[in-house]
Amino acid sequence: MATVRETVEIEAPIERVWAVVHEDFPNAGKWSSNLEKVEVLTDGPTRRGTELRYLLITPGGKQELEVEHTTVTPGKTVAGRFVKGPLKGDWKYSYSQREGRTRLTYTMDYGPNGFAARLFFGIIERQLPSDVAKTMRSLKKYVESGRGPRPPKAQSPADEIFLDLEDSVAPGAKVAARGQVVDSLRSYEFAGKVRVVRVNACDTRWCYEDIVTVVEGAGDRLDCLMIPKVEDVDHVHFVDNLLNQVEWKLGLERRIGLELQIESARGMENIHAIAGASRRAETLIFGPADFSASLKVPELTVGRLKPEYPGDYWHYFLARVVVAARANGLQPIDGPYAQIRDLDGLRTFAGRAAMLGFDGKWALNPAQVDVLNEVFAPKQEDFDKAVAIVEAYREATDVDQTGAVMLGEEMIDEASRKMAAVMVERGEAFGMTARPWSPASPAR
Numbered sequence: 249m250a251t252v253r254e255t256v257e258i259e260a261p262i263e264r265v266w267a268v269v270h271e272d273f274p275n276a277g278k279w280s281s282n283l284e285k286v287e288v289l290t291d292g293p294t295r296r297g298t299e300l301r302y303l304l305i306t307p308g309g310k311q312e313l314e315v316e317h318t319t320v321t322p323g324k325t326v327a328g329r330f331v332k333g334p335l336k337g338d339w340k341y342s343y344s345q346r347e348g349r350t351r352l353t354y355t356m357d358y359g360p361n362g363f364a365a366r367l368f369f370g371i372i373e374r375q376l377p378s379d380v381a382k383t384m385r386s387l388k389k390y391v392e393s394g395r396g397p398r399p400p401k402a403q404s405p406a407d408e409i410f411l412d413l414e415d416s417v418a419p420g421a422k423v424a425a426r427g428q429v430v431d432s433l434r435s436y437e438f439a440g441k442v443r444v445v446r447v448n449a450c451d452t453r454w455c456y457e458d459i460v461t462v463v464e465g466a467g468d469r470l471d472c473l474m475i476p477k478v479e480d481v482d483h484v485h486f487v488d489n490l491l492n493q494v495e496w497k498l499g500l501e502r503r504i505g506l507e508l509q510i511e512s513a514r515g516m517e518n519i520h521a522i523a524g525a526s527r528r529a530e531t532l533i534f535g536p537a538d539f540s541a542s543l544k545v546p547e548l549t550v551g552r553l554k555p556e557y558p559g560d561y562w563h564y565f566l567a568r569v570v571v572a573a574r575a576n577g578l579q580p581i582d583g584p585y586a587q588i589r590d591l592d593g594l595r596t597f598a599g600r601a602a603m604l605g606f607d608g609k610w611a612l613n614p615a616q617v618d619v620l621n622e623v624f625a626p627k628q629e630d631f632d633k634a635v636a637i638v639e640a641y642r643e644a645t646d647v648d649q650t651g652a653v654m655l656g657e658e659m660i661d662e663a664s665r666k667m668a669a670v671m672v673e674r675g676e677a678f679g680m681t682a683r684p685w686s687p688a689s690p691a692r
Contacts, residue, residue: 249337250373253643255353256384260391262323262343263440265350268396269387270294270326279390281383284310292502295442295471296530299331315339322407322440325677334372336361344679351681354384377404406617407608410444413458414476422454430465444507444565446474450483459487463494463504472505472530475539479514484525491528503528507581510569511535512542519568523576532573533581533610534566550586553597560600570605582609591619598623621678628683631675635682638666656687 258265262610268279271294274287282305289299296315303310313333319340320326327340337358344351358376360366390396411432417425429445447458476488484506491504506528510519516539523532537550548552554561566582573580582601585594594616598609602624609624611617626634637660644653652661660668675682 249357249646250376252356252358252377252380253353254377254380254384254541255351255354256388258350258352258388258391260350262345262350263531264396265352265387265391266343266440268391269352270320271299272397275396278395279383280384281379281386288313289679290498290502292468293471294326295505297503302333302653311396319677320671321677322442324407324470324679325673327673330358330361334361335359340676341675342679344681351679352384352387353676353681354380358378386395391394404441404617405621406441406611408442408444409438410446410474413454414446414448414460416446420447422492423457426458426461427465429462431510433462433466433469442471443469444472444474445470446476450475450486451477455487456490458491460494461462463491463500464498467495467498467500467504468502470504472507474509474533476509476535477515478522479512481521481525484508484522484529488528505530507533508533509533509535509583511538513539514542516565516568520575523572523578529576529578531579531581532569532576533583534569535583536562537583537586539565551584551597552587553593563600563604566601566604566606574605579607580605582606584610584612585616586612588613588615591615595619595623624674625678625680626671628673628680629685630671631680632683632685634668634671634675636685637664638672641668658687 258423268275273288274593276286277283282654284305285302287301287303289301290297292298294317296317296319298320300315302313302315311334314331315328316331317326317328318338319328323343325340325342327338329338330336335358337356339354339356339358342355356376360372383465408616411429413425413429433443445458445462447462448454462473463470472486473491475483478484487506494500495504506526508522508531510516510522510532513533515522518573519532523529540547540550569582570580572578582598585597587593598620602607607624609620611620637655640653640655641660641662641664644650652659654660658664
């Protein structure tokens with residue numbers, strides 16, 4: 249496998265560059281080298297699962313290359329893999345911003361796919377780095393010249409916005425709230441955000457109409473439905489099948505995803521089956537309030553740390569959520585911390601979730617968002633070391649042809665690389681840039 253990595257700084261905000269690279273596909277040929285056209289194979293905004301077909305001009309003639317998006321973190325990272333064509337491997341765009349400028353890094357790990365590609369791979373390997381560099385310079389000129397779409401700037405550093413029809417809406421107001429949610433989805437862009445609506449639980453009289461009304465009214469502007477109080481696979485199957493019917497009726501080609509909340513003892517008992525119950529599922533969420541009530545815990549505050557408990561009261565439940573999520577390819581997300589002004593307590597609780605492998609945590613107030621982004625981002629020195637491990641192992645395997653190598657006093661191997669790659673991916677999702685690191689580097 250070969251690697252290409254190219255970075256460019258663009259005098260424009262991230263939202264502007266993002267719109268050009270990941271939304272305006274019909275015009276990608278105006279700035280991308282050796283690209284004749286791009287065909288979008290899936291409907292809706294760019295998200296995990298989005299598939300594209302590129303028509304490339306290569307030394308071997310025109311070639312079709314299909315890619316699938318595996319990670320989309322708005323404003324931070326887009327990554328994917330080659331699924332069909334002359335190349336195999338992975339690619340990634342990483343974003344960071346400083347003083348209104350966007351720093352964009354494109355990385356591609358690739359190799360030949362098939363006999364014909366192997367014949368021309370030497371030429372491709374020599375030519376591709378210069379083509380990528382040319383493309384990135386062309387993108388910079390294209391954006392800085394004012395060409396391409398100009399989306400409104402997102403107002404929140406949160407990654408997702410969800411509109412609620414459940415606990416925050418009184419029973420007498422639930423019907424009217426459906427129309428308000430549809431109006432909001434149609435009136436506001438929520439640019440760069442994952443757009444989600446939480447409907448009422450499947451065992452309530454509101455769930456069916458919640459789903460039908462919201463999807464029929466604004467399904468083309470909706471990324472996911474959040475399903476609360478999921479207790480068994482039948483809840484997931486009900487929503488999945490209902491969405492099938494509504495999407496077919498409306499002719500929606502883009503599949504709406506599901507975010508599943510675990511909020512009861514029964515739901516926790518069935519969590520692994522729930523997590524694998526639908527291909528629509530994207531996220532598994534722990535709901536501490538209803539979960540506490542389900543266990544009949546003597547508690548009055550949502551998501552409290554419980555310092556009087558001998559140990560971490562929430563550890564067992566959170567660990568079950570993260571294992572079930574990762575085993576089924578879902579994102580584990582922790583629920584709310586209701587003590588809005590206690591940012592130190594939030595930082596402690598979120599830090600414990602992050603250590604277990606959670607990808608994020610709910611924010612009930614804008615003041616909580618910055619704390620959560622700080623907690624779930626790697627520390628700079630850890631990110632620096634992770635990048636160094638990945639690079640040292642790459643050199644050991646690709647150049648020295650060894651399976652393990654010493655990095656300072658520490659032996660690293662493929663397992664070390666995997667752990668480091670997780671931290672690199674998370675850091676790049678937060679727009680981090682690695683600094684030089686060596687085993688003798690002092691803590692900074």
